[in-house]
Amino acid sequence: MITNPASGTRIDEVAEGIYRIATPVTTTPGGFSFNQYLIVDEEPLLFHTGPRRMFPLVREAVEAVLPVERLRHLGLSHFEADECGALNEFLAVAPQAAPVCGRIAAMVSVDDVADRRARALADGETLALGRHTVRWLDTPHVPHAWECGFLFEERTRTLLCGDLFTQPGAEHAPVTEGDILGPSEAMRAGLDYYAHAKNTRAMLERLAAAQPTTLACMHGSAWRGDGAQLLRALADVLSE
Ligand SMILES: [Fe+2]
Ligand SMILES: [Fe+2]
Secondary structure (H helix, E strand, C coil): CEEECCCCEEEEEEECCEEEEEEEECCCCCCEEEEEEEECCCCCEEECCCCHHHHHHHHHHHHCCCCHHHCCEEECCCCCHHHHCCHHHHHHHCCCCEEEEEHHHHHHHHHHHCCCCCEEECCCCEEECCCCEEEEEECCCCCCCCCCEEEEECCCCEEEEECCCCCCCCCCCCEECCCCHHHHHHHHHHCCCCCCCCCHHHHHHHHHHCCCCEEEECCCCEEECCHHHHHHHHHHHHCC
């Protein structure tokens, strides 16, 4: 469903109760896209706010599914503008909401910058949203940032995988079962967004062990299939 005809922002359900909000960007060469994921439940969670300047578009898309003031959790993988640039804007319109992130992100950035204290999750800690439960997984420096980590939603086996499998281009299907590793590797060939830390394979193996069946990418299509196999294939190409 298109929620803003001028920007092309849209919202689509990609797993049970999990919605992908996507905004195409055509001002960069080749185009790009920014996604956020909304988990609709008793305690709704928005994973990533989008850049501050996109706040009106993301808010409008959230409002197509639920009143924005119902948001309880504002999750983020790591501290960059596209992950959490509109954090304070969302905190202002959702009085019950708090940031949700890893302990390093809370300590280093979020508890200083955000207008409300973060719910800082330890590695492996879970947060019950109602029917859905998310588990925080620390992935320092994978793909980048010391504070990096992801949320895994256990009911739908959806890995909110942030910048992993970043695909170039502005327009993508909400969900695909096609190849996303090829496009993301083409992107990385021109703009390598990985830190290439020594423990990259071990971090990806931990994500694979969760056996996700949906990979909720932040840039490009979400992906459905054998997530463990695809994460291991990613580890292989990164070590070449
Ligand atoms: Fe990033
Ligand atoms: Fe990102």
